Amino acid sequence: MKVVAYSIKPFEKEFLAKANQKKHDITLISNPLGPDTAIFAQGKDAVVVFTNDDVSAPVVEKLADLGIKYIATRSAGTDHIDKDAAGKRGIKLANVPAYSPQAIAEHTAALALSLSRHIVKADQHSHHFDFKLDELIGFNFFGKTVGLIGLGHIGHATAAIFKGLGCKVIAYDVVTPADTQGIEMVSLEELLKTADVISLHAPLTPQTRHLINKDTIALMKPGVMLLNTSRGALVDTAAAVDALEQGRIGYLGLDVYENEKGLFFEDHERDTNHDPLLARLMAHPNVIVTPHQAFLTNEALQQIADQTIKNLDQWQNNKCVGNACVCAKNCRVVPVNIETTVN
Structure with a gap:
């Protein structure tokens, strides 16, 4: 799967690389997702975002027009994502509901x-x-x-x-x-x-x-x-x-x-x-x-990376991830409480 990951900090790279094991072609960029940076998703299947990224309806529309089918957030919270807009365009969503x-x-x-x-x-x-x-x-x-x-x-x-x-x-x-x-x-x-x-x-x-x-x-x-x-x-x-x-x-x-x-x-x-x-x-x-650092431990960062890659794996294998799936046909709106399966 071809992926672009937004708002990547230097310390995240090793955790994502360890989790990915070169399974997916992931482009890591430090820029946050927004109206002006959505273009970086051109030619990709999925985007990976974080809590401060702009995943509002206008941005979701731009991503959908670029052919994005999946949005995975490296967070438990999903309030930064316009779920209605994603549902209407058939974009599947996943989060990391439980990490350390x-x-x-x-x-x-x-x-x-x-x-x-x-x-x-x-x-x-x-x-x-x-x-x-x-x-x-x-x-x-x-x-x-x-x-x-x-x-x-x-x-x-x-x-x-x-x-x-x-x-x-x-x-x-x-x-x-x-x-x-x-x-x-x-x-x-x-x-x-x-x-x-x-x-x-x-x-x-x-x-x-x-x-x-x-x-x-x-x-x-x-x-x-x-x-x-x-x-x-x-x-x-x-x-x-x-x-x-x-x-x-x-x-x-x-x-x-x-x-x-x-x-x-x-x-x-x-x-x-x-x-x-x-x-x-x-x-x-x-x-x-403190600057939103409660999640910032080695253990949590690796679990976030592991679950993010697992979400991509399941999508690539055409498996819906818990309630975080919007079917390509007869799209339904993603429920407010997005859940994903976690081992």
Whole structure:
């Protein structure tokens, strides 16, 4: 299969090469997919994209006109893909629904512990030989209530870590999973009102966009810790900044940002103008922002590459991949929750 992979970072190449074993003719380019770069897909069967690529309806139309039959994303989330447009043009889609959930869970815990013990501030002070303990008082997680919004693979992995720290773990999900051992399922309102720490592990859909907003923040405990390692637009950033300034949110750890497209994954240090909302957010000492790196472990990168190549393999063998298949005839629209088979 002839493939072009967009938004490839240098560190991804070895993982994809190991997974591919020269089975597919893959052109790796660093350019993101967009209206001006869709032309690079000419003569290809498939494109491979990432979360910050533009896979909107106009771009999908251009890809379809170029003869693209398949779009594979190197991510679990699929909100960057216009599924209706792909379905109408008979383009098959696949994602990587489960890859090292421990990578995301461990990064979530790292944000939580770094915030609670002021690790960033302590490190900065120590590098200047300032070893005072002022302003470094933290809190124990033991005995605290951690609320997880979303209890899929990553939610379960996160729950295991916090249970290991001695926390009571509660969770809200629109669908109660089969395995909830040691986790109390509650309503969203109860979770918001009772959790000392709230961690988001939900997909971005029209229903979950700005799930964390002025009204839901008002239900939370004053001084709550809020963590988001899923999708940036789950949080209304302006409302979160206001809540930080009012003391409603005591700690905020973000690995994602609702306006990160075109910003994250690149060096913007020398830009004349910085995103004013993000700058306002990061001016708070009780905020940690990381650049969408929760997935960035050797294990996760190899699993992402392996599943991406497996998706291409199955397409090449004319096998639909779970629910991520749009039949060439009598096309149906791809369901919102794209799933693929995973070994």
